[in-house]
Amino acid sequence: MKGLMVQGTASSVGKSLVCTAICRLLANEGKRVAPFKSQNMSSLSIYTKDGLEISVSQALQARAAKTSYLPEMNPILLKPNGNMETDIILLGQKVNKMNAIHYREQFFEEGQKLIQTSLKMLSDSYEYLVLEGAGSPVEMNLRERELVNMRVADMADVPVLLVANIEYGGVFASMVGTLALLPETQRARVKGIIINKFQGDIALFQDGIDFIEGYTGVKVIGVIPYFPNELEEEDGIAKSSAAASDDQIDAWTDHFKKYVKWEKIVDIFEVGN
Template identity: 55%
Template sequence: MKGIMIQGTASDVGKSFIVTALCRILANEGVKVTPFKSQNMSNNSYVTKDGKEIGRAQGIQAEAAKIEATEWMNPILLKPCSDQHSEIVYLGKALEMLSGREYREKFYENGLEVVKSSLKQLENEFDMVVIEGAGSPVEINLNDREIVNMTVAELADVPVVLVADIDRGGVFASIVGTIELLEPNERKRVRGLIINKFRGDFTLFEDAIQWLENRTGIPILGVLPYIENHMVDGEDSLSLQSMFSNRNKGAIDIAVIHLPFISNFSDLEPFLYEEDVSIRLVKCEEEFGNPDAVIIPGTKSTISDLKNIRENGLEFCIRKHVENGGFIAGICGGYQILSEEIIDEAGSDTGMPNYKINGIELIPAITTFYREKETNRMVAHYHENTSLPTNHLLEGYEIHLGKTVLTKQGCSFLLFNNDEEDGYFGNNGQIIGTYLHHLFHNDEWRNQWLNMIRKQKGLPIKEAINIRKYKDERFEKLALQVKKYLKLDLLKDIINQW
């Protein structure tokens, strides 16, 4: 197999970002290239054209490579639903929930086989594969049964490039320490180093590059600058924190309830590009303040996160906010949390069949959890109940367990392309609930919702910002930025000479 594997000294050093850039760079050169990550652990997921669920990073990387995403690009997705248990998504379909120990003991051989078959499938379809590792390749406590780093590099038989993040500090120790901890045969596979997120005067780092190359015997392929707002969706909580670290200080204050098991936080990204919007994460009553709008995002563990909201005093804040005329939107699990009652009929959310709990009771609906998960790409338009223009189409996707049924008629929000009604539209849009992920990526709707808030605050209404048109442009810009600082010819030599 012809390809390269991007591994990192730690999580969130920029592996996904670099793989995305390489996919676009190679695709622009006419290479039929595909991304691959054997196993993801993330609640930020992506739905393929045929309704399979994979890690969001690989879906975005496929878009950068100008191809349709498939389940072969990320055959195993682990979605944490408690501190010790994760849902296993295998070739795009949810299987079961296992603890970390159970997964290692019961699933390793299956995992190894599906990684082999996925690599074979991609090798038959593509000229080159760009593989992303996970965490660090020297997690000593996990390495005897790992299927995410050097094991994958060996199965694919590709060279490895190691990436380190200089912004977090300790870059020399992280690079040298990682290489020292690799087994001799693994160390030989590492053919290049990339230093990511560099700030400041590059000339002050030239001696350090020479030192690293002499110390490790491995060439530095590039020192990439810290790139603000590159819009490559992240996978984990570290990515979530960095997403909001550069938020605008606008006149509209949106509070996002930071759930412990928050999922698909890419739903929130478009607000970062609205100049008059400030978006912030809220974990407890003390942080709530006086927002103009509240968003309760998706969650992998609805009932657990509902309890967390109560324990941290946020339920009272949310109720008071709505009583005072504030806007609120619940997406997927957030929609379920806002309903009157939640019934875990199948035990698929709590592990306790027929468990019942009252929701926040702002949406007249009952949510029931069943065994089967819905994963679909959807097209919708506004329901005639909303008085919004019904000829406007919205696109997004569903990823959810359970069904929410309104107990009050005439207040549905959307009508899906399969003629199913979805969501809740209350008080002329003050209260919104929906299962449609990426709702706010639809420019017309996001602008409609923000203009409701602007009007209430006495701010001038605005025209819609076309965020969607930037999607492909961002890949091109990213490719140019990375290409500028990467020794691409040397990287290609490493690939071709392996």
């Protein structure tokens, strides 16, 4: 199995859409590819043909990959239901309800085993895995028991693309700060940077690219202009994107490929870590 993980400097930077495009591009090349997100915190879900519940973002990515969506693609789904409690859905089935503190204390070991089992199942069935992180990999109060970013990259032993949103400013600090706060072994996993939601003349951003590459030692492999679309982000408040058409997936994918160095992403898959 060849794999790659897409992580972000924050929520809503475009991780889900980057994964969607990568899945579609690999599928268009005839590759057997599957998406994977170990743990989602989202109220947006959809049912598989077997009546099992997973997040809409992995369902969308599976459609982009031209494959059926499976519960192993999103083994842990956390659905907030108010009153500081969350429904715990494992491999598509609701098993419990608990608050965040109890979840972190009681579920960490079981969660790791479930993630490893799901990764193995998908690795045995597909040539390529496109993994998605959540939020930021350097939420320092959560790192010791996180189940969705660098710990999963370590489990799967895959390289990482880091995505940042330039729309609201602060992209240099977010990139440099994220890499600086990662332990050295995990920082070494980051093989490329994507700047998303750019507005303006990309040619005027070359000095910014030069700074990021010179300061971090990581290549910027894409600067993607803002792209209005119906493929909503999953983090925060969003509508379901599961009903997006193939034409919408293809339009986003074409836009993505126009502004990223696709051959570099392919090389990262091939070389790995």
